Amino acid sequence: xxxxxxALLATSIALCSALAPSAYATxxxxxxxxxxxxPTIAPGNTYSFSGSDTLAFQIENGAPADxxxxxxxxxxxxxxxxxxxxxxxxxxxxxxxxxxxxxNPAGITRVQQxxxxxxxxxxxxxxxxxxxxxxxxxxxxxxxxxxxxxxxVSSYQKASDLTSxxxxxxxxxxxxxxxxWHANRSRLLPIPVPKSAQPLIRYMACAVIRPGADTTSAxxxxxRLLSLSGRQxxxxxxxxxxxKT
Amino acid sequence: xxxRTRLFRxxxxxxxxxxxxxxxxPIAALLLxxxxxxxxxxLRETAVTSALLVSLKTSLIANVLFLAIGTPAAYLMALGRFxxxxxxxxxxxxxxxxxxxxxxxxxxxxxxxxxxxxxxLAQFGVVLPFTQAAVxxxxxxxxxxxxxxxxxxxxxxxxxxxxxxARDLGASEAVVFRRIALPLAADALRAGWAMAFARxxxxxxxxxxxxxxxxxxxxxxxxxxxxxxDVDFNSAVAVSILLLAISGGVLLVAKxxxxxxxxxxxxxxxxx
Numbered sequence: 001x002x003x004x005x006x007a008l009l010a011t012s013i014a015l016c017s018a019l020a021p022s023a024y025a026t027x028x029x030x031x032x033x034x035x036x037x038x039p040t041i042a043p044g045n046t047y048s049f050s051g052s053d054t055l056a057f058q059i060e061n062g063a064p065a066d067x068x069x070x071x072x073x074x075x076x077x078x079x080x081x082x083x084x085x086x087x088x089x090x091x092x093x094x095x096x097x098x099x100x101x102x103x104n105p106a107g108i109t110r111v112q113q114x115x116x117x118x119x120x121x122x123x124x125x126x127x128x129x130x131x132x133x134x135x136x137x138x139x140x141x142x143x144x145x146x147x148x149x150x151x152x153v154s155s156y157q158k159a160s161d162l163t164s165x166x167x168x169x170x171x172x173x174x175x176x177x178x179x180x181w182h183a184n185r186s187r188l189l190p191i192p193v194p195k196s197a198q199p200l201i202r203y204m205a206c207a208v209i210r211p212g213a214d215t216t217s218a219x220x221x222x223x224r225l226l227s228l229s230g231r232q233x234x235x236x237x238x239x240x241x242x243x244k245t
Numbered sequence: 246x247x248x249r250t251r252l253f254r255x256x257x258x259x260x261x262x263x264x265x266x267x268x269x270x271p272i273a274a275l276l277l278x279x280x281x282x283x284x285x286x287x288l289r290e291t292a293v294t295s296a297l298l299v300s301l302k303t304s305l306i307a308n309v310l311f312l313a314i315g316t317p318a319a320y321l322m323a324l325g326r327f328x329x330x331x332x333x334x335x336x337x338x339x340x341x342x343x344x345x346x347x348x349x350x351x352x353x354x355x356x357x358x359x360x361x362x363x364x365x366l367a368q369f370g371v372v373l374p375f376t377q378a379a380v381x382x383x384x385x386x387x388x389x390x391x392x393x394x395x396x397x398x399x400x401x402x403x404x405x406x407x408x409x410x411a412r413d414l415g416a417s418e419a420v421v422f423r424r425i426a427l428p429l430a431a432d433a434l435r436a437g438w439a440m441a442f443a444r445x446x447x448x449x450x451x452x453x454x455x456x457x458x459x460x461x462x463x464x465x466x467x468x469x470x471x472x473x474x475d476v477d478f479n480s481a482v483a484v485s486i487l488l489l490a491i492s493g494g495v496l497l498v499a500k501x502x503x504x505x506x507x508x509x510x511x512x513x514x515x516x517x
Contacts, residue, residue: 053475105358121375123457128475152375154457157471164350165454169358170374 026217027064029055031071031203032160033094033177037237038069041230042221051158053129059084065208066218069225071177072130076204085206086215091225092203093240096138097181099166099174099188106172111193114139114147114173123165123174124148126155130201131162135175137199163188177201182238202242272489278482287483295461296469297487303380303465304446310381311389312438319393320422323400324408334397341390345450348387352455356382379456380463388445395437399430439499443492 027046030038035049048055048065056075059065060082068085070076076088098111106120114120125131132155139147154171156162159180166174167187181188205225207218224230231241279287287293322333340348356373357363366373373379403426411425412418427434449467456463458472466488473481 057474101359103359121372121457126472126475128472152459152462154375154459154463155472156453156458157475161346161453165353165457168350168353168454169360169363170353170455170457172358 026066026214026221028067028069028221029059029063029065029208030067030069031055032158033071033179034069034203034237036183037179037233037239040237041224041233042067045221051129053157059208059210062210064210064212066214067221068206068208070204070206071201072133073202073204074130076206079208080206083209085208086219088204088206089222089226090202090242091205091222091230092234093242094201094203095178095198095240096134096175096193096201097178097188098191098193099176099181100172100191101166101169102187102189103169104172104189105169108173108191111142111144111191114151115144117150119151120173121171122148122151122153123162123171124153124155125159125162125175126157129157131156131159131175131177134199134201138175138193138197141197141199142194179238203239275482275485275489279479279486283479284483284486287480288487290480292460292464292469292473293466293480293484293487296464296466296484299377299380299461299463300446300465300467303377303384304442306381307384307388307445308438308442310385311392311441315389315393316396316427316434317422319396320400320426322393323397323403324405337393337397338390340386341394345387345448346454348451349383349454352379352383352386352451357455374455375457375459375463377456377463380452380465383451383455384445384448387448387451388441390441391444392434392437392441395440396430396434399433399437400426402433403429435499439496442495446492447488 025046026042027048028038028042029048029050031052032049038047038049048058048063050058052070052072052075055063055065055068056070056079059068059079068076068079069091070088071094073088073090076085079085080088100106100108108120114122125133125135127133127136136145136148139145154165156165159177162174163176163180163184165171166176167184173191176188181190205222207213207215207222209215225234234241322330322337343351353360353374355361355363356366356379358367358372358374363373373382407429408421408425411421416424446465447467448465449471452458452463452465453468453471458464458468464472466484470481470484470488473484
């Protein structure tokens with residue numbers, strides 16, 4: 001019994017050390033809207049996808065990231081200011097798409113319908129996450145600033161949660177990243193929104209600065225993002241391209 | 246005590262210390278994040294108070310539901326003899342192993358606007374998503390199995406001779422259930438209820454996807470923690486501490502002997 005317990009204890013300690021990350025893989029922390037894209041441009045690396053705010057929070061708390069790909073300048077710049085990553089560069093653009101479930105149960109044809117009192121069930125990004133901030137900018141430009149008070153609005157911190165809530169009909173409409181709409185085209189119907197109302201959505205990349213970070217490989221991943229083949233891959237993933245630098 | 250016994254006890258103590266440290270260090274770290282005197286102010290924010298109200302109200306209804314329906318159901322599961330009982334027991338436990346987000350998707354595909362039952366409900370004008378009813382369903386769905394499991398185990402452990410004795414004395418089945426089985430299984434039921442309550446009030450994933458996160462309507466405390474993380478870290482921690490206090494309080498109360506029980510519990514046998 002004693003020997004068995006000690007053996008078990010030793011085994012668990014051994015197992016724990018086996019779970020520690022290996023020192024040689026480059027770890028890419030990327031916004032969840034890049035989930036399909038990143039493995040095509042940086043194959044063979046370790047990835048972690050989540051909301052940019054969550055990723056930035058994890059990196060600030062010492063997560064073993066080498067590259068940070070943020071869906072909004074805010075988070076990359078925040079890390080840079082704290083000395084936690086190199087100067088961020090814009091590598092991709094995105095837009096918002098106003099979508100309903102494919103069957104469009106509420107019969108929404110124009111975004112201006114959101115201005116009517118009576119209330120649709122809308123799914124919208126949280127007030128303080130990039131998607132929510134962009135959505136509010138777009139509504140503001142359309143003069144629909146009060147649309148979020150006139151409807152029943154459910155807030156989501158993660159873009160992917162929002163997409164499934166609309167696809168499954170919990171919400172009758174909502175604003176998603178265009179890339180997320182492309183990934184769920186069979187379940188989401190796009191409703192046109194004037195181009196002039198689109199917010200400027202810039203994705204930024206930076207190499208994480210921390211003891212033990214693989215800065216060389218991180219810089220190589222970022223260089224590939226900006227290269228010709230990188231731009232081709234971005235376009236294939238329905239992301240917009242920033243002007244060449 | 247000989248050396249071997251002492252060594253064995255040492256190993257046990259070491260295991261317990263490791264277990265406690267592992268489980269309690271994160272909670273202690275959370276409590277140390279925010280100065281205690283800032284807590285009241287952080288918890289008075291409207292976002293927090295409205296989330297607290299939503300959580301308490303929906304949890305109360307969900308708990309009444311699974312206690313009222315789950316208790317007799319568990320009694321039948323424990324004492325009934327019918328085919329397929331092991332399979333049924335497993336099915337009841339299935340929601341326990343569903344990842345919360347999957348539970349949310351499952352509820353949506355059942356009761357959502359396009360769901361299995363949702364489209365029929367919609368014909369009667371019942372729309373569940375983004376309502377408090379949906380929160381109650383989500384909480385009940387994830388919490389009830391915890392109670393059912395404990396209640397079935399509690400009823401199964403009853404001494405059947407005692408139940409038969411009551412029957413021989415002329416007690417009806419309903420009286421046996423109410424006067425004999427319920428009081429005897431009370432400890433198990435209370436412990437199961439406490440676990441289910443704690444799981445229910447901490448429910449996150451299924452609520453977010455099925456009931457949505459509509460401020461002061463379906464935004465419960467756990468959803469508020471998640472939303473607050475992006476705004477104010479201290480406020481998120483304060484809400485987490487509130488959640489811990491509520492769940493911890495209920496778990497503790499359930500473990501204390503009830504005030505009305507006058508029968509002394511028998512002392513543990515053969516302890517060290």
